[in-house]
Amino acid sequence: xxxxxxxxxxxxxxxxxxxxxxxxxxxxxxxxxxxxxxxxxxxxxxxxxxxxxxxxxxxxxxxxxxxxxxxxxxxxxxxxxxxxxxxxxxxxxxxxxxxxxxxxxxxxxxxxxxxxxxxxxxxxxxxxxxxxxxxxxxxxxxx
Amino acid sequence: xxxxxxxxxxxxxxxxxxxxxxxxxxxxxxxxxxxxxxxxxxxxxxxxxxxxxxxxxxxxxxxxxxxxxxxxxxxxxxxxxxxxxxxxxxxxxxxxxxxxxxxxxxxxxxxxxxxxxxxxxxxxxxxxxxxxxxxxxxxxxxx
DNA sequence: AAGTAGTTTAGAATAATTCTAAGTCGAGAA
DNA sequence: TTCTCGACTTAGAATTATTCTAAACTACTT
Numbered sequence: 446x447x448x449x450x451x452x453x454x455x456x457x458x459x460x461x462x463x464x465x466x467x468x469x470x471x472x473x474x475x476x477x478x479x480x481x482x483x484x485x486x487x488x489x490x491x492x493x494x495x496x497x498x499x500x501x502x503x504x505x506x507x508x509x510x511x512x513x514x515x516x517x518x519x520x521x522x523x524x525x526x527x528x529x530x531x532x533x534x535x536x537x538x539x540x541x542x543x544x545x546x547x548x549x550x551x552x553x554x555x556x557x558x559x560x561x562x563x564x565x566x567x568x569x570x571x572x573x574x575x576x577x578x579x580x581x582x583x584x585x586x587x588x
Numbered sequence: 589x590x591x592x593x594x595x596x597x598x599x600x601x602x603x604x605x606x607x608x609x610x611x612x613x614x615x616x617x618x619x620x621x622x623x624x625x626x627x628x629x630x631x632x633x634x635x636x637x638x639x640x641x642x643x644x645x646x647x648x649x650x651x652x653x654x655x656x657x658x659x660x661x662x663x664x665x666x667x668x669x670x671x672x673x674x675x676x677x678x679x680x681x682x683x684x685x686x687x688x689x690x691x692x693x694x695x696x697x698x699x700x701x702x703x704x705x706x707x708x709x710x711x712x713x714x715x716x717x718x719x720x721x722x723x724x725x726x727x728x729x730x731x
Numbered sequence: 732a733a734g735t736a737g738t739t740t741a742g743a744a745t746a747a748t749t750c751t752a753a754g755t756c757g758a759g760a761a
Numbered sequence: 762t763t764c765t766c767g768a769c770t771t772a773g774a775a776t777t778a779t780t781c782t783a784a785a786c787t788a789c790t791t
Binding site for chain 1: 747
């Protein structure tokens with residue numbers, strides 16, 4: 446199974462516009478990564494997992510480009526980085542307000558919608574500092 | 589300046605007991621690391637920072653041993669690992685229920701006491717899984 | 732068609748952490 | 762005390778994720 450018509454005919458042009466709006470040239474690599482990332486429901490990837498996935502799909506992209514692209518997309522606000530594991534970095538296509546379950550056994554993330562969890566009582570930041578964001582990670586494991 | 593009498597006469601024996609209770613042999617290295625970690629108020633360290641600190645204090649310990657020891661102390665419940673930075677691992681001598689400010693600019697942690705923040709609405713874990721713990725990280729930066 | 736700045740890439744470089752294999756030490760037995 | 766053995770420590774190599782470098786390539790403007 447290769448790429449479906451859906452991905453090429455619909456997702457890619459969609460992606461091209463996203464990239465242009467973000468001020469990024471719509472190169473082949475970026476377009477292909479973007480359609481893998483944004484062509485379906487929200488997802489969580491690592492640089493390796495995305496690289497493996499696109500290589501598997503027959504796309505020629507270097508791992509360095511995957512890293513570059515993930516960071517550029519993150520800077521452009523198309524992705525968000527999630528810090529849950531000291532060993533590797535995760536990127537989330539859902540950039541809205543939400544939190545995560547982290548399955549420690551499998552190294553897998555599951556979104557928790559933004560309205561679900563309420564965090565109350567966050568103290569004001571020390572003088573001269575501002576809150577960038579509040580992350581909640583619910584660490585779960587096989588019971 | 590070497591070790592003070594306080595550290596040797598009070599903190600170290602205290603540490604020796606801690607180690608014995610944890611089932612860890614009170615070796616010179618573990619005792620010295622323990623008194624640096626537990627001989628004062630709660631603190632946050634990385635393997636490098638602790639290693640630098642003890643070497644500076646004239647103690648002979650290898651970085652590998654610092655890593656080993658931090659992990660053993662963590663397993664024994666004497667320390668807790670805090671994941672806030674993809675680049676390095678932090679260890680916290682405060683193992684009780686509490687949360688953190690993370691100063692992204694300096695890579696520094698500040699404790700937020702356990703009663704301060706309330707997290708409501710945490711969904712039940714997926715079937716077959718149990719919540720290990722809920723971490724809240726308030727990321728702050730210079731404004 | 733050509734120029735140029737932005738991109739991609741292979742491979743080297745870095746940084747944190749772990750592993751390995753050999754030497755050392757602590758605590759109980761003799 | 763001395764012996765013994767498993768636990769512990771260590772230097773240095775190895776591993777892993779990520780970043781850097783410098784050269785080749787490509788999208789867009791003129």
